[in-house]
Amino acid sequence: MIDWRGIDTVFLDMDGTLLDLHFDNHFWLEHVPRQYAGRHGMALDEARRVLMEKYEAITGTLDWYCIDYWSDALELDIATLKRDIEHLIAVRPGVERFLLALKDSPKRVVLVTNAHQKSLALKMENTGLERYFDALLCSHDFGLPKEDPAFWDAVEEKFPYDRARTLLIDDSASVLESARQAGIGHLLSIRQPDSKLPPRDALPFPAVDDLSELLPVA
Numbered sequence: 001m002i003d004w005r006g007i008d009t010v011f012l013d014m015d016g017t018l019l020d021l022h023f024d025n026h027f028w029l030e031h032v033p034r035q036y037a038g039r040h041g042m043a044l045d046e047a048r049r050v051l052m053e054k055y056e057a058i059t060g061t062l063d064w065y066c067i068d069y070w071s072d073a074l075e076l077d078i079a080t081l082k083r084d085i086e087h088l089i090a091v092r093p094g095v096e097r098f099l100l101a102l103k104d105s106p107k108r109v110v111l112v113t114n115a116h117q118k119s120l121a122l123k124m125e126n127t128g129l130e131r132y133f134d135a136l137l138c139s140h141d142f143g144l145p146k147e148d149p150a151f152w153d154a155v156e157e158k159f160p161y162d163r164a165r166t167l168l169i170d171d172s173a174s175v176l177e178s179a180r181q182a183g184i185g186h187l188l189s190i191r192q193p194d195s196k197l198p199p200r201d202a203l204p205f206p207a208v209d210d211l212s213e214l215l216p217v218a
């Protein structure tokens, strides 16, 4: 599926790629609606409806991924609420084997996430994955989400990389599409980002179930 000889840099998404997206889905679709309903004195169904509208209005923007934005908009302490359910943060199957093999290879391995710095810190603290990476890049530091093709130019200024020899693995089709437009040469998706939801069919990019399917790293 991958010719490793043609790749010297690996960009890896975090949520839904390295980590089970169940944490994030449960957080935004269950935990936040319950807290929001309590805070604003409304029924759970009503809270869900209001929140869905707020979510849809800014999907794919940097604010969508911003803890501070949501803390203000919802009048909830989002960072603290995430800690309430941190026991749900889980590394996907095969990920540690894959990261270990990459670490033992000469390739550069970079985490590239839209997650807010506080979410990134919480997840690294709970999983210990930080040790596998040469760098952790957060889109909030670039002022652009990964969904914007200009994001990949902004990364290059801070972290020079050869696009043709770079592999991006990301569960988001819109992120992969933006990377394709920016000229990143190798793109892979994840079939089942949330372990509690069924695998996805007919994805627009080649996809794997378990990252260890990509081993050995040549």
Ligand SMILES: [Mg+2]
Pocket: 013, 014, 015, 016, 017, 170, 171, 172
């Ligand atoms: Mg993701």
